Amino acid sequence: MPVLAPIGRVFLAFLEATGRFGLFTGTALSHCLRPPFFPRAILHQMVEIGYYSLPVVGLTAIFTGMVLALQSYTGFARFNAESQIAAVVVLSVTRELAPVLAGLMVAGRIGAAMSAEIGTMRVTEQIDALSTLSTNPFKYLIAPRLIAGITMLPLLVFVADIIGIFGGYLISVYKLDFNPASYLKLTFEHLENIDVVSGLVKAAVFGFIVALMGCYHGYHSKGGAQGVGQATTNAVVSASILIFASNYVLTALFFGT
Amino acid sequence: MTDTPAKIQIRNLHMSFGSKVVLNGLDLKVGVGESVVVIGGSGVGKSVMLKCVLGLLEPEQGSICIDGEEVVGMSPKDRDRVMRKFGMLFQGAALFDSLPVWQNVAFGLVQAMGMELQKAKEIALNKLAQVGLGPEVGELWPAELSGGMKKRVALARAIATDPEVIFFDEPTTGLDPIMGDIINDLVVKCVRELGATTLSITHDMASARKIADRIAMLHGGRIIWAGSVADIDHSNDAYVDQFIHGKAEGPIKMEVRA
Numbered sequence: 001m002p003v004l005a006p007i008g009r010v011f012l013a014f015l016e017a018t019g020r021f022g023l024f025t026g027t028a029l030s031h032c033l034r035p036p037f038f039p040r041a042i043l044h045q046m047v048e049i050g051y052y053s054l055p056v057v058g059l060t061a062i063f064t065g066m067v068l069a070l071q072s073y074t075g076f077a078r079f080n081a082e083s084q085i086a087a088v089v090v091l092s093v094t095r096e097l098a099p100v101l102a103g104l105m106v107a108g109r110i111g112a113a114m115s116a117e118i119g120t121m122r123v124t125e126q127i128d129a130l131s132t133l134s135t136n137p138f139k140y141l142i143a144p145r146l147i148a149g150i151t152m153l154p155l156l157v158f159v160a161d162i163i164g165i166f167g168g169y170l171i172s173v174y175k176l177d178f179n180p181a182s183y184l185k186l187t188f189e190h191l192e193n194i195d196v197v198s199g200l201v202k203a204a205v206f207g208f209i210v211a212l213m214g215c216y217h218g219y220h221s222k223g224g225a226q227g228v229g230q231a232t233t234n235a236v237v238s239a240s241i242l243i244f245a246s247n248y249v250l251t252a253l254f255f256g257t
Numbered sequence: 258m259t260d261t262p263a264k265i266q267i268r269n270l271h272m273s274f275g276s277k278v279v280l281n282g283l284d285l286k287v288g289v290g291e292s293v294v295v296i297g298g299s300g301v302g303k304s305v306m307l308k309c310v311l312g313l314l315e316p317e318q319g320s321i322c323i324d325g326e327e328v329v330g331m332s333p334k335d336r337d338r339v340m341r342k343f344g345m346l347f348q349g350a351a352l353f354d355s356l357p358v359w360q361n362v363a364f365g366l367v368q369a370m371g372m373e374l375q376k377a378k379e380i381a382l383n384k385l386a387q388v389g390l391g392p393e394v395g396e397l398w399p400a401e402l403s404g405g406m407k408k409r410v411a412l413a414r415a416i417a418t419d420p421e422v423i424f425f426d427e428p429t430t431g432l433d434p435i436m437g438d439i440i441n442d443l444v445v446k447c448v449r450e451l452g453a454t455t456l457s458i459t460h461d462m463a464s465a466r467k468i469a470d471r472i473a474m475l476h477g478g479r480i481i482w483a484g485s486v487a488d489i490d491h492s493n494d495a496y497v498d499q500f501i502h503g504k505a506e507g508p509i510k511m512e513v514r515a
Contacts (some may be wrong), residue, residue, distance in 0.1 A: 120354075128313050129351040132424075133414075134340045134369035136333075 024216050031136070031143040038144055045148035049110050049207075050155055056109055057102045061160035064097050065089055065167025073176050082176070086186035089168030094195040095255075098160040099153075100247055103206030106153060107239040111214040114145055115235035118218030119228035127219070142219070145211045153207030154200040161196065198254040205250060206243050213239040261288030263322065264422060264454040265310060270319035271478075272305055279305045280316070281478025292448060292455045294465040296500060297475035298509060303458035304348075306475070307424055310456070311345065312336050323422070341369055344420035344453075346444075348427040350407035352399035358410050359385070359395030365418045384413040387450075388443050405436040409443065416447050423448060425457035429464045441467040462501050474500065476509065 072088045118141060121127050130137045165187060172178040214235045221231035265287040272280040279302040287293045297303050308314040310321055312328065321328050323339055331339065344365075352361050362381035366372040372380075382392045388409040399407065408428065415423055428444055429437035441464050448455050448468075459465050465472055466486055473483035474497050482494045489501060499507030 117355075124349055125347045125351040126353055128308070128311075129345070129347055129353070131313060132311055132340065132343060132345040133365040134337055135364070140368075 020220070021216060024219070025212060027138055028142045028146055028212065028215065031138040032146050036139065038140055041140060041144035042147050045144045046152050048113075049106065049148050049211075050152035053102075053106050053109055053152075053156055054159065056105050057156050057160050058163050060101050060105050061093070061098055061164035062167040062170075064101060065093055065164035065169075066171045068092055068097070068164075069168040069171035069176070073172075082178075083186060085168070085172055085176075085178075086183050087190040089172075090165055090187045090191050091195060093164035093168070094161050094191065094199045096199075096247070096251070098164050099157050099199045099202040099206060100243060102153065102157050102160050102203065103210065103243045104240055106149075106156070106207070107210045107213075107236055107243065110149075111210045111235045111239045112232045114211065114214030115218040115221070115232045116228055118215055119221035119231040122219060122221050123224055123228060137219075142215045145215055146208060149207035149211030150204050151207070153203040153210070157199055157203035158196075161199065194254065198250070201254075202247060202250050205246055209242045209246065210239045213242065261291060263287065264289045264291070264324060265456060266320075266322040266325075267306070267310070268320040268322075270306065270309060270321065271317045272302070272309060272314065273317065278478055280309070280319075283319070283475070283479050285473060285480055285483075287454055287456050290452060290454055292457070292468055292470045293473060294457045294459060294469035294471070295473050295475050295480075296458075296460060296462070296465050298460065298500065301475050302478060303475055304426060307426055307456070307458055311343065311424065312340065341418070342421040344415035344418065344423040346408070346411050346415040346423070346425045346428055348430055350399075350411040352402075352407060352410060352414070354399055356399075357395065358390075358397050358399065358402070361399065361410060362395070362413045362417050364414065370418065381413070381417060384417050385410070387416070387447060388413045389439075404431055405433075405440070408432065408436075408440050412440070412443055412447060416451060416453075419451060420453060422454045422456070423451075425455060425459075425468070427459050427461070428457065428468075429459065429461045434463075437461065437464060438467075444468050460500075462503075 068089050069085055072085045073082060076082050076084050118127075121141070127137045127141070130140055169180070169183055169187070172183050173180045217231040217235040217238070221227045263286045265285070267283060267285040270280050270283040283302075283306060285293070285295070285306075295303055295306065305314060309316045312331070316329060319329065323342065326339070328336065328339055352358075353364065356364070359378055359381045362384055363372075363374070363377035366377040366380055367374060378395075382395055385392070385395055390406065390409055390413070394402075394406065394410075399410070402410065425444060429440055432440060445468055455468070457465075457468060469486050471483060471485055472489050473480045474494075475481070476496050482492055482497045484492065489497065492498065495508050499509050
């Protein structure tokens with residue numbers, strides 16, 4: 001049947017891609033756990049992901065906290081419930097906005113860079129050169145990025161939590177005339193350990209997703225500059241979608257009734 | 258065929274990508290200390306053959322023996338042991354952009370042999386000197402080098418670990434004739450000093466004549482002619498004649514699509 005052939009081809013291609021991705025993920029994870037490690041490469045990636053992403057994530061967090069306070073005030077003022085602003089800011093930032101927005105910003109900044117760098121190494125035979133120099137590309141290129149992604153994004157999100165809450169505090173105190181001490185008191189009254197911990201766990205998962213997508217698409221890129229460009233786009237888009245999807249799953253696991 | 262013991266023995270190698278058959282029963286022997294150059298048009302499978310020997314591609318069928326040891330289907334650990342015998346000069350040099358030149362040359366010494374950085378740097382600078390580059394070049398980044406210098410650095414990296422076997426993938430491609438000849442001279446000099454076995458692929462006949470003890474022609478997925486450099490001009494093979502004289506007319510029809 002001429003209609004069934006293209007469907008079968010698409011299905012087989014889907015199965016092939018799924019299998020390839022599964023194998024890549026399994027191999028990458030196993031190299032994260034098995035020595036030898038490359039401490040210098042891991043440290044380099046940690047600085048790249050953690051330190052250099054700090055300004056971008058910090059700016060995103062502070063403006064998000066500020067907007068959140070302003071918008072909450074607009075809504076809550078109608079019901080004389082302005083005291084809930086602190087709760088909305090602290091819960092939204094720690095549970096959802098800091099991890100998701102930091103994940104997306106890092107996907108744009110680091111996921112794209114990883115994909116472009118590894119993709120260029122692939123099309124210029126640098127990855128083949130690694131193998132001929134008795135160095136496993138998964139150990140030298142992929143594992144350090146995954147380890148750095150998993151460890152640094154929670155730290156970034158922890159900083160983003162503080163900066164985001166501070167953004168809400170700034171607007172509430174200096175624009176909406178809240179009492180600073182009572183705003184802080186309300187913030188800490190509503191904040192529980194699980195709010196921060198769930199955000200940090202999400203961050204670790206998002207860090208893994210961003211690094212994995214960047215590495216996977218870069219590693220399998222082909223066809224020169226155009227192929228590298230396509231891999232970079234795919235890395236950012238797939239990481240972003242997976243961040244949203246996994247955010248739902250993790251939220252349901254932590255807070256679902 | 259040579260009478261020396263085989264360093265590399267390829268038998269009945271098959272490889273295809275989708276419906277395109279690239280290698281179709283390739284047989285080739287490279288003797289110990291011998292320099293064999295495989296010639297052939299673009300897209301006939303020279304690089305695929307090399308990648309199969311290096312373990313970067315797994316052949317569908319056939320056997321590849323290094324020092325009598327079968328390497329097809331070898332475990333990663335054993336493969337790693339065999340890879341330590343190899344050095345490779347890539348067509349585009351394939352230098353690591355993120356490392357300065359001396360670290361590129363010292364990479365195999367540090368990563369594969371676990372040598373200390375300072376000792377590895379000394380050796381790297383010596384190898385750079387062997388290919389005519391001063392120590393100041395060692396501090397440069399690959400992006401700062403010309404095409405010829407990149408090839409020299411790649412050659413220094415290929416010989417850094419004193420390998421038993423060196424592979425050359427189009428060593429003169431993209432270079433002007435003078436720089437190409439300089440690279441050929443360096444290849445011959447370095448290989449002679451090391452006493453290494455070499456397997457090269459090229460479509461540059463001047464390069465092939467200079468660096469080869471023996472030339473083999475790859476066409477249609479298999480070796481169709483092999484002989485000494487002196488014999489190639491009297492091969493009486495229409496394919497070889499067309500290729501070495503670079504004629505458009507003849508039995509070889511160039512494929513437009515890869």
